[in-house]
Amino acid sequence: MKLSEQSFIQSAATVRTTCPYCGVGCGVNASMGKDGTLAIAGDADHPASRGRLCVKGSALGETVGMQGRLLAPMLRDADGDGGGALREATWDEALDKVAAGFQRIIAEHGPDAVALYVSGQLLTEDYYVANKFMKGYVGSANIDTNSRLCMxxxxxxxxxxxxxxxxxxxxxxxxxxxxxxxxxxxxxxxxxxxxxxxxxxxxxxxxxxxxxxxxxxxxxxxxxxxxxxxxxxxxxxxxxxxxxxxxxxxxxxxxxxxxxxxxxxxxxxxxxxxxxxxxxxxxxxxxxxxxxxxxxxxxxxxxxxxxxxxxxxxxxxxxxxxxxxxxxxxxxxxxxxxxxxxxxLTGQPNAMGGREVGGLANMLAAHMDLDNPDQRAALQGFWQAPRMAERPGLKAVDLFQAIEAGKVKAVWIMATNPLVSMPDADQARRALAKCELVVASDIALGTDTNAVSHVLLPALGWGEKDGTVTNSERCISRQRGFLSAPGAARPDWHIICDVARRMGYAGFDFTAPHEIFDEHARLSAWQNGTPGQRRRLFDIGGLAGMTRAAYDALAPLQWPVLAGAAASLAAQGEEQEAAREAAQEADASTRLFGDGMFSFPDGRARFVATVARAPANLPDGDYPLVLNTGRVRDQWHTMTRTGKSPRLAEHVPEPFVDMHPQDALLWGVKAGELARVVSGWGSVVARVQHGGGIARGSVFMPIHWSAQTASDARVGAVVNPAVDPVSGEPEFKHTPVRLEPFGVNWYGFILSRSELPLLEAAHWTRIQGADFIRYELAGRKPFADAAGWGRALLGVAPHEHGAADDEGADWIEAEDRNGGVYRAAHLVDGRIEACLFVSRRQDLPARAWLAGMFAKERLAPADRMGLLSGRAREQGVDAGPTVCSCFGVGRKTIEIAIRQHGCKDAAAVTACVKAGGNCGSCIPEIRAILAEARAVEN
Missing domain, CATH: 3.40.228.10 (Dimethylsulfoxide Reductase, domain 2)
Structure with a gap:
């Protein structure tokens, strides 16, 4: 995408960085074209991915624009329950409010009355400073992370x-x-x-x-x-x-x-x-x-x-x-x-880095143990901290329960959206609504969590921030900034340090991320392996002492990295590949435990006696089905980034509930129609589908939709809050639920160049298109006055039938009252602004060819007829549902290629239509289409 709306630092050289999505930790080459277009490619030299990117990584250039960004500090002067309006503030005003609020609450109620809730989206340097601030200076271990929910x-x-x-x-x-x-x-x-x-x-x-x-x-x-x-x-x-x-x-x-x-x-x-x-x-x-x-x-x-x-x-x-x-x-x-x-296999890009610096409420930095007094004392001495947390803090689910109970009175949330992602998410909403001080550091303005926050702090996003991440195989990689900070946004570590200094804490005088990384590296070797104590395997002391230039040039490498040649070579400015090889030779191990020595004092691993037990909540007569939750291929978390990409939106555009056809028959719901999924904690609405891969008695729903992208699809509101007694991780894979039909009188969709309020819809999903916003809708209110109703839905001023709203504007419509079908379009100077298609049935026109209308500066007469008839003027223009997001190849295109060219395998399909030729994520789906074609032939 073009970044004309954002200033950026443009360099002739390609910037090597790391993908901000899953824990694979793929290397990314980012380069800026002369026209302001950001080009994204895989880094062939990165050991984790060897030049490959999935479709989410490939689409990173489509997600860095300013749409929806939080660009300045904001304060809510009234209660944070959504009733008070936000106003823009200076950094000094916002930081003073955070620091004063934390200080007051600590003075009145003690350090355990405040908390941080952070994220695997933070860089290691951000994570390190947050952990030091909370455990070593506030003196409480009430810092937990959304990695609690996954790893x-x-x-x-x-x-x-x-x-x-x-x-x-x-x-x-x-x-x-x-x-x-x-x-x-x-x-x-x-x-x-x-x-x-x-x-x-x-x-x-x-x-x-x-x-x-x-x-x-x-x-x-x-x-x-x-x-x-x-x-x-x-x-x-x-x-x-x-x-x-x-x-x-x-x-x-x-x-x-x-x-x-x-x-x-x-x-x-x-x-x-x-x-x-x-x-x-x-x-x-x-x-x-x-x-x-x-x-x-x-x-x-x-x-x-x-x-x-x-x-x-x-x-x-x-x-x-x-x-x-x-x-x-x-x-x-x-x-x-x-x-x-x-x-x-780690879920988030830096869940591992967070674990290295003690980002969980029951850990200390550098893999030290919170319950070990010697290691607590060692860390306090290294940090020169005024006080140290002495007992584990509140894990995520317990934290939000403590907030609702009034025990935790201030919480600072960084780079995560718990009102969507937490189990029993409505409880999390109630908790934050009652909290005296809710601070949110984020890149996005419109999130469920920000809607109930008192202070919003604009943070840097991917492509802007600078630091390190660690992937699933312990490989530390640089995430390099190549875009300048938008608006007033700052790095997370910088914001934390500003608050810490305002609270009178020393030890937060960092001026750049390499200084934080150096302290992190030195700490990893601090009192590590003293007499009577086995060495902690996490040790990157060999990377201590790097200059800023060496840090900037740091090549991906696996820990441990003990003192040796790695840092000296990097400091001398060696090339990346040479630095990487030297680091691995300097006691950096590809595999651990090969010598049979483990991290317990006696060097022995422990078998753990495990007893099979039933999940915490079992199905019963009221809730006889089991809900499993997870991801879809082309989206990430709550879609604040991936939701901006039109091509990522097309593969799975709507929230769905996947279930066995016999269960659907039993519960009176049909594929393609809407159903309500109800648990003892909440409910959501989604479209029923039969994916063919789920057993009777179970249903599956994806996790990604929020209040900004769907009317009622926050799956976290349904998930039960039961947790593992050891890890505190919630039970996202086993919630008893039931299904109920979600009755509507009509189904429809809108394509619009502008945001719409959708007041007439009982259910909607928002999907980002290339030149428009797409809404999938359903409603219960009959549309007796179709013209007036359609105009209201599209936000067009009411006029007499066929009259122009202003000079050059047209309103065209067609209605079949007996069939329950209505179509309308709003045009200005021959250019389509919005269109609406409604039917009592689900036999609605294909969306793909209609999307092409928005790329035209002026519609031809045949295009207008196509809008009213609901059919493309050219045969074969509908490619069907997207299968390959990398190349925008639809199912019908693949089916035609199989029939016309006799494709027998996925490679042949790729040769014909390119589908599957980039990241390969769609190859399983291509093979399924091939199998269906063979079944039809037989």
């Missing part, structure tokens, strides 16, 4: 098993493995470039076995040799059964277990020595033959990588699920060696 069970599992939060492997292991087990991971959509790396490895080595363990049949199953559609929540039973099976078959590594672990007997006792496969299959609701196949393959294959993500972590027994997986790897010695090991 804290992995953290807990790692610490219980290894003594430290460490991912032992690296991405190369996926290419070296002989078997990859993907558990609760739709990697094809959620970690696309890594998934494509696995797919290429499978293609090169067909004997590589891929097992997908997931209640849904997702796009990831496209390359699977075996899919185990286990009962939601049954992961512990499955892996306990595997552990028992391995013991029965004498496939344990006795030498490794004896020399490097402890606790196997208790873990086996908890798993059940009998290992009755039929009982396990019944508990997991899996075909016994499929289960046996998986167990036999795992037992017979040395090089196994078991990768897990939200389907494992987001559970009231998430930590036990993680440890049940790790137990199987420890028992067979399959850890720390090429092509094997448990692998936590």
């Amino acid at each position: 804290s069970s992995a953290v807990a599992g790692h610490k219980r098993a290894f003594g430290e939060d460490v991912v032992p492997g690296c991405y190369e292991d996926f290419e070296l493995a002989d078997m990859i087990v993907l558990v609760g991971s739709n990697a094809a959509w959620c970690h696309p470039t890594l998934y494509q790396r696995i797919a290429r490895a499978k293609e090169a080595r067909p004997h590589l076995k891929i097992v997908v363990i997931d209640p849904r049949r997702t796009a990831t199953c496209d390359i699977a040799d075996l899919h185990l559609p286990l009962k939601p929540g049954a992961d512990v039973a499955l892996f306990n059964g595997l552990l028992a099976y391995l013991a029965q078959q004498n496939r344990l590594d006795a030498a490794f277990v004896a020399g490097h672990t402890t606790g196997l007997d208790d873990a086996l006792a908890a798993a059940g020595q009998g290992g009755n496969l039929l009982e396990v299959a019944r508990a997991c609701r899996i075909d016994p033959q499929l289960l046996r196949q998986f167990y036999e393959w795992f037992a017979a294959t040395d090089k196994v990588v078991t990768a897990f993500t939200m389907g494992v972590n987001q559970s009231s027994s998430g930590a036990d699920k993680v440890n049940a997986i790790i137990n199987c790897h420890l028992a067979t010695g399959r850890i720390g060696k090429p092509g094997m090991g448990p692998f936590s």
Whole structure:
């Protein structure tokens, strides 16, 4: 996109940076054209992605414009319940209000009466300063992060098993493995470039076995040799059964277990020595033959990588699920060696960096333990902090409950939108409405959370801010700024330091991010490995002492990086590749635990006895279905960024509820119609679909829609707030719900160049188009006076039928009263401004060809007739629903290519129409279309 609305620093050189989305951590090359167009490409030299980007990363240039940006500090003078108006303020006024408010509340109620709620979207330097501010100077551990909602069970599992939060492997292991087990991971959509790396490895080595363990049949199953559609929540039973099976078959590594672990007997006792496969299959609701196949393959294959993500972590027994997986790897010695090991796939771009600096309420910086008094004292001495938090703070769900209860009276929210993303999100709304002081640092002005905040602080976004992130394989990469700060926006670390200094705290005199990174690196080596204490594996002391130039040139590298050649070479200005190689030679390890030494004082790993237990809330007569939540391929979090991209909007434009057709029949809802999903905590409305990959008794909904993008689709409002007792991670994958028909009298859609109030609609979804906004709507109020009703809906001033609103304006319409169909368009000087299509049925015109009308400066007479008839004037112009977002290829285009050119595989389709030729995320869908075509032929 052109950045004419934003000033920017333009350089002839391409800027190497890192994608701000998932935890794969792909390298990005960003360059500015002479016409102000931002070009985005993959960085072929980045070790995580080797030049590949998914469609979200490829579309980054479409998401950096100023539309909807928060550009100045703002204050709400009345209560933060939405009743008071916001007004623009100076930075001094806003910062003084935050500092004074925190100081007053701390003085009156103590340090635990204030809190920070931060995000995996922050850079490590931001995270570090926030943690230092809260734990070392305020003196409370009430700082938690939205990573609590996605990765804290992995953290807990790692610490219980290894003594430290460490991912032992690296991405190369996926290419070296002989078997990859993907558990609760739709990697094809959620970690696309890594998934494509696995797919290429499978293609090169067909004997590589891929097992997908997931209640849904997702796009990831496209390359699977075996899919185990286990009962939601049954992961512990499955892996306990595997552990028992391995013991029965004498496939344990006795030498490794004896020399490097402890606790196997208790873990086996908890798993059940009998290992009755039929009982396990019944508990997991899996075909016994499929289960046996998986167990036999795992037992017979040395090089196994078991990768897990939200389907494992987001559970009231998430930590036990993680440890049940790790137990199987420890028992067979399959850890720390090429092509094997448990692998936590991180959700957010810097969830790992946040964990390194103690961003969770129960951790300290540099992997120190909050409950260890010696490490607390060491950190306090290093920081020269006036006070240190002495006990764990409130985890996310507990934090918002404490806010509602009045125990926490001030909260500062950074780079996240908890009123959408939290479970029981309406409770979070009630909490913030009662809070004395709610501060939000954000890049977006219009969010659910900002609507109830007292102070809004404009932060820098991707492309503007400067710092580091750490991906799933412990690779530290630079996120470099190449756009100047818009408006009055500032870096998050800078804002925190400003508040800290106003509160009288020393130690926050940083002037640039490299200074923060240097302190972070020095701390990682501080008193690390003193006599009687095992070394913490997180150590990047070799990167301490870098100049600003060396920091700016820092190449991606994995930790640990001990003192050695890395920093000196970087300081001498060596080229990136040379610096990277030197760093890896300077004791930076690709894999950890290969020597059998773990982070506990005795050097031994721990087996954790895990017992299969039911989820916290079970279906009953009122709520007999189980709701599972997750992501869609082309969107990220609450769409404040990806929602700006027209091409990302087309693949899944509306919130949906996916369910089995028989369940839909039972509940009286139909595919394509709207239904209300109701739990004991709230409800949402979405369009019913039958994706074909979900079992009876379960439904699935995506998480992305907010109050700005849909009338009633905040899925967090439905999700139950049960949490894992160890990790505090919520149960996003198992909420009992029921469905109710959402009756309407009409369905419709609008394409408009301007925002509309939609007062006549009972339900709507907002979708960003290239030259317009698209609204999908439904309503209950009959449109008896069609002309007046249509004008009101489009915001056009009421005039007599056919009259111009002003000089050069036209209103054209067509109505079939008997058929319940109405169409209207508003034109100015022959250029379409808005159009409306309504029907009592869902047989509405295709949207794609209508979108093309908005690219025209003036409509031809045939175009006007097409608008009224609801049909394109040219045959074949409707490409159908988008399949390939990278190239904008629709389903009908692919179907035509298959028929006309005889395409037999995805490669042939790519050769014909380009679909699948960039990031490859759509290849599973292309293969499904090919399979349907073959079925029709037969």
